[in-house]
Amino acid sequence: AQSVAQPEDQVNVAEGNPLTVKCTYSVSGNPYLFWYVQYPNRGLQFLLKYITGDNLVKGSYGFEAEFNKSQTSFHLKKPSALVSDSALYFCAVRDPWVPTRDSSYKLIFGSGTRLLVRP
Amino acid sequence: NAGVTQTPKFRVLKTGQSMTLLCAQDMNHEYMYWYRQDPGMGLRLIHYSVGEGTTAKGEVPDGYNVSRLKKQNFLLGLESAAPSQTSVYFCASSYSSQSLRGYTGELFFGEGSRLTVL
Numbered sequence: 001a002q003s004v005a006q007p008e009d010q011v012n013v014a015e016g017n018p019l020t021v022k023c024t025y026s027v028s029g030n031p032y033l034f035w036y037v038q039y040p041n042r043g044l045q046f047l048l049k050y051i052t053g054d055n056l057v058k059g060s061y062g063f064e065a066e067f068n069k070s071q072t073s074f075h076l077k078k079p080s081a082l083v084s085d086s087a088l089y090f091c092a093v094r095d096p097w098v099p100t101r102d103s104s105y106k107l108i109f110g111s112g113t114r115l116l117v118r119p
Numbered sequence: 120n121a122g123v124t125q126t127p128k129f130r131v132l133k134t135g136q137s138m139t140l141l142c143a144q145d146m147n148h149e150y151m152y153w154y155r156q157d158p159g160m161g162l163r164l165i166h167y168s169v170g171e172g173t174t175a176k177g178e179v180p181d182g183y184n185v186s187r188l189k190k191q192n193f194l195l196g197l198e199s200a201a202p203s204q205t206s207v208y209f210c211a212s213s214y215s216s217q218s219l220r221g222y223t224g225e226l227f228f229g230e231g232s233r234l235t236v237l
Binding site: 043045112 | 217
Protein backbone atom coordinates (compact mmCIF):
# COMPACT_ATOMS: atom_id res chain seq x y z
CA ALA A 1 0.00 0.00 0.00
CA GLN A 2 1.11 3.51 -0.72
CA SER A 3 2.05 5.75 2.20
CA VAL A 4 3.69 9.07 2.90
CA ALA A 5 5.45 10.15 6.07
CA GLN A 6 6.26 13.65 7.19
CA PRO A 7 8.40 13.10 10.30
CA GLU A 8 8.29 16.68 11.59
CA ASP A 9 5.12 18.25 12.95
CA GLN A 10 6.74 21.69 12.85
CA VAL A 11 9.81 23.29 11.34
CA ASN A 12 11.12 26.60 12.64
CA VAL A 13 13.53 28.74 10.64
CA ALA A 14 14.68 32.34 10.65
CA GLU A 15 13.85 34.56 7.71
CA GLY A 16 16.62 34.47 5.13
CA ASN A 17 17.85 31.02 6.15
CA PRO A 18 17.39 27.93 4.00
CA LEU A 19 14.53 25.63 4.86
CA THR A 20 13.85 21.92 4.39
CA VAL A 21 10.57 20.10 4.98
CA LYS A 22 11.02 16.35 4.93
CA CYS A 23 8.92 13.70 3.21
CA THR A 24 9.47 9.99 2.71
CA TYR A 25 7.25 7.67 0.75
CA SER A 26 6.47 4.03 0.23
CA VAL A 27 5.00 2.92 -3.07
CA SER A 28 5.48 0.09 -5.47
CA GLY A 29 7.04 1.16 -8.71
CA ASN A 30 7.93 4.71 -9.64
CA PRO A 31 5.88 7.26 -7.72
CA TYR A 32 4.23 10.49 -8.68
CA LEU A 33 4.99 12.91 -5.82
CA PHE A 34 3.43 16.24 -4.97
CA TRP A 35 3.79 19.10 -2.51
CA TYR A 36 0.84 21.25 -1.50
CA VAL A 37 0.70 24.31 0.76
CA GLN A 38 -2.19 25.41 2.95
CA TYR A 39 -2.37 28.96 4.25
CA PRO A 40 -4.62 29.69 7.25
CA ASN A 41 -8.33 29.20 6.52
CA ARG A 42 -7.63 28.36 2.89
CA GLY A 43 -7.68 25.27 0.73
CA LEU A 44 -4.59 23.41 -0.42
CA GLN A 45 -2.60 24.89 -3.28
CA PHE A 46 -0.37 22.90 -5.60
CA LEU A 47 3.35 23.75 -5.26
CA LEU A 48 5.23 21.26 -7.38
CA LYS A 49 5.41 17.68 -8.54
CA TYR A 50 7.86 14.98 -9.52
CA ILE A 51 6.84 12.63 -12.30
CA THR A 52 10.05 11.68 -14.05
CA GLY A 53 13.31 13.22 -15.20
CA ASP A 54 15.52 15.55 -13.18
CA ASN A 55 15.64 14.78 -9.49
CA LEU A 56 15.48 18.48 -8.61
CA VAL A 57 12.05 19.92 -9.31
CA LYS A 58 11.28 23.62 -9.22
CA GLY A 59 7.87 24.94 -8.28
CA SER A 60 5.93 28.00 -7.22
CA TYR A 61 7.11 30.77 -4.84
CA GLY A 62 10.79 29.78 -5.14
CA PHE A 63 10.31 26.29 -3.70
CA GLU A 64 12.06 23.23 -5.03
CA ALA A 65 12.10 19.57 -4.09
CA GLU A 66 14.70 16.87 -4.41
CA PHE A 67 13.65 13.36 -5.35
CA ASN A 68 15.93 10.64 -3.99
CA LYS A 69 14.94 7.18 -5.11
CA SER A 70 17.46 5.29 -2.98
CA GLN A 71 16.28 7.05 0.18
CA THR A 72 12.61 7.14 -0.96
CA SER A 73 12.49 10.81 -0.07
CA PHE A 74 11.07 13.96 -1.63
CA HIS A 75 12.18 16.84 0.60
CA LEU A 76 10.88 20.36 0.00
CA LYS A 77 13.49 23.12 0.04
CA LYS A 78 13.90 26.85 -0.34
CA PRO A 79 17.23 28.67 -0.30
CA SER A 80 15.97 31.71 1.62
CA ALA A 81 12.82 31.57 3.73
CA LEU A 82 10.28 34.38 3.95
CA VAL A 83 7.88 35.10 6.82
CA SER A 84 5.08 34.74 4.27
CA ASP A 85 6.14 31.11 3.71
CA SER A 86 4.70 30.25 7.13
CA ALA A 87 1.97 27.70 6.40
CA LEU A 88 1.07 24.02 6.54
CA TYR A 89 2.81 21.85 3.95
CA PHE A 90 1.61 18.49 2.72
CA CYS A 91 3.46 15.85 0.77
CA ALA A 92 1.36 13.48 -1.33
CA VAL A 93 1.89 10.43 -3.51
CA ARG A 94 -0.11 8.91 -6.33
CA ASP A 95 0.07 5.59 -8.04
CA PRO A 96 1.69 6.35 -11.41
CA TRP A 97 -0.50 4.15 -13.57
CA VAL A 98 -2.94 6.00 -15.78
CA PRO A 99 -6.40 5.57 -14.33
CA THR A 100 -9.12 3.83 -16.20
CA ARG A 101 -12.63 5.18 -16.49
CA ASP A 102 -13.56 3.63 -13.14
CA SER A 103 -10.62 4.96 -11.16
CA SER A 104 -9.26 8.34 -10.34
CA TYR A 105 -6.22 10.35 -9.40
CA LYS A 106 -6.40 9.45 -5.73
CA LEU A 107 -3.70 11.14 -3.71
CA ILE A 108 -2.39 9.80 -0.41
CA PHE A 109 -1.39 12.70 1.85
CA GLY A 110 1.10 12.93 4.66
CA SER A 111 0.08 14.31 8.05
CA GLY A 112 1.44 17.76 7.26
CA THR A 113 4.30 19.90 8.57
CA ARG A 114 3.78 23.36 9.93
CA LEU A 115 6.48 25.77 8.80
CA LEU A 116 7.07 28.81 11.00
CA VAL A 117 9.44 31.45 9.67
CA ARG A 118 10.37 34.01 12.29
CA PRO A 119 11.44 37.55 11.35
CA ASN B 120 -13.05 32.13 -12.54
CA ALA B 121 -14.29 30.83 -9.18
CA GLY B 122 -12.59 27.40 -9.32
CA VAL B 123 -13.93 25.12 -6.59
CA THR B 124 -16.57 26.60 -4.28
CA GLN B 125 -17.83 24.95 -1.09
CA THR B 126 -20.95 25.87 0.87
CA PRO B 127 -21.46 26.36 3.72
CA LYS B 128 -18.09 27.42 5.09
CA PHE B 129 -19.09 26.85 8.71
CA ARG B 130 -21.79 24.76 10.34
CA VAL B 131 -22.61 23.58 13.83
CA LEU B 132 -24.80 20.50 14.20
CA LYS B 133 -26.24 18.54 17.07
CA THR B 134 -25.65 14.79 17.23
CA GLY B 135 -28.16 13.01 15.01
CA GLN B 136 -28.91 15.94 12.72
CA SER B 137 -28.40 15.71 9.00
CA MET B 138 -26.85 18.10 6.55
CA THR B 139 -25.41 18.39 3.06
CA LEU B 140 -22.21 20.06 1.93
CA LEU B 141 -22.21 21.36 -1.61
CA CYS B 142 -19.18 21.52 -3.87
CA ALA B 143 -19.32 23.28 -7.22
CA GLN B 144 -16.55 23.59 -9.81
CA ASP B 145 -16.53 25.65 -12.97
CA MET B 146 -13.49 24.08 -14.64
CA ASN B 147 -15.38 21.29 -16.42
CA HIS B 148 -13.39 18.70 -14.46
CA GLU B 149 -14.34 15.06 -14.75
CA TYR B 150 -13.18 13.96 -11.34
CA MET B 151 -14.26 15.26 -7.94
CA TYR B 152 -13.30 14.30 -4.40
CA TRP B 153 -14.27 14.85 -0.79
CA TYR B 154 -11.52 14.82 1.85
CA ARG B 155 -11.61 15.43 5.57
CA GLN B 156 -8.74 17.07 7.42
CA ASP B 157 -8.04 16.28 11.06
CA PRO B 158 -5.08 17.46 13.17
CA GLY B 159 -2.07 15.20 12.82
CA MET B 160 -3.78 13.00 10.24
CA GLY B 161 -3.48 15.00 7.06
CA LEU B 162 -6.24 14.61 4.50
CA ARG B 163 -8.20 11.41 4.14
CA LEU B 164 -10.37 10.59 1.15
CA ILE B 165 -14.05 10.06 1.96
CA HIS B 166 -15.67 9.53 -1.46
CA TYR B 167 -14.85 10.41 -5.01
CA SER B 168 -16.47 10.55 -8.42
CA VAL B 169 -15.04 9.91 -11.87
CA GLY B 170 -18.00 11.35 -13.71
CA GLU B 171 -21.61 12.44 -13.61
CA GLY B 172 -23.77 9.78 -12.04
CA THR B 173 -20.86 7.76 -10.60
CA THR B 174 -19.42 7.69 -7.08
CA ALA B 175 -17.01 5.46 -5.19
CA LYS B 176 -15.80 4.96 -1.64
CA GLY B 177 -12.51 6.32 -0.43
CA GLU B 178 -10.53 5.60 2.69
CA VAL B 179 -13.09 6.72 5.31
CA PRO B 180 -16.60 6.49 3.75
CA ASP B 181 -18.64 5.34 6.76
CA GLY B 182 -21.32 7.77 7.89
CA TYR B 183 -21.28 9.74 4.64
CA ASN B 184 -23.15 9.60 1.36
CA VAL B 185 -22.47 11.45 -1.87
CA SER B 186 -24.18 12.25 -5.12
CA ARG B 187 -23.05 13.63 -8.46
CA LEU B 188 -26.19 14.39 -10.43
CA LYS B 189 -24.52 17.16 -12.41
CA LYS B 190 -20.94 17.23 -13.64
CA GLN B 191 -20.16 20.48 -11.87
CA ASN B 192 -21.58 19.54 -8.46
CA PHE B 193 -20.58 16.97 -5.84
CA LEU B 194 -22.68 16.73 -2.68
CA LEU B 195 -21.55 15.22 0.62
CA GLY B 196 -24.29 14.20 3.03
CA LEU B 197 -24.29 13.30 6.69
CA GLU B 198 -27.50 11.43 7.52
CA SER B 199 -26.99 11.30 11.29
CA ALA B 200 -24.09 13.44 12.43
CA ALA B 201 -21.74 12.20 15.16
CA PRO B 202 -19.10 14.11 17.15
CA SER B 203 -16.42 12.03 15.36
CA GLN B 204 -17.42 13.81 12.17
CA THR B 205 -16.26 17.14 13.53
CA SER B 206 -13.65 18.11 10.97
CA VAL B 207 -12.74 20.40 8.12
CA TYR B 208 -14.02 19.07 4.83
CA PHE B 209 -12.34 19.81 1.52
CA CYS B 210 -13.67 19.27 -1.93
CA ALA B 211 -11.28 18.90 -4.84
CA SER B 212 -11.55 18.37 -8.56
CA SER B 213 -9.26 17.35 -11.38
CA TYR B 214 -9.09 16.68 -15.08
CA SER B 215 -8.97 13.14 -16.35
CA SER B 216 -6.30 11.69 -18.59
CA GLN B 217 -8.93 11.51 -21.31
CA SER B 218 -9.84 15.18 -21.06
CA LEU B 219 -6.31 16.57 -20.83
CA ARG B 220 -3.47 14.77 -22.58
CA GLY B 221 -0.45 14.26 -20.38
CA TYR B 222 -2.28 15.32 -17.25
CA THR B 223 -0.54 13.97 -14.16
CA GLY B 224 -3.19 14.38 -11.53
CA GLU B 225 -2.89 17.71 -9.72
CA LEU B 226 -5.97 18.44 -7.64
CA PHE B 227 -7.72 21.80 -7.29
CA PHE B 228 -9.13 22.40 -3.82
CA GLY B 229 -11.93 24.46 -2.38
CA GLU B 230 -11.40 26.58 0.73
CA GLY B 231 -12.96 24.09 3.10
CA SER B 232 -16.06 23.68 5.24
CA ARG B 233 -15.61 23.58 9.00
CA LEU B 234 -18.19 21.31 10.63
CA THR B 235 -18.68 20.96 14.38
CA VAL B 236 -20.95 18.26 15.77
CA LEU B 237 -21.97 18.76 19.39
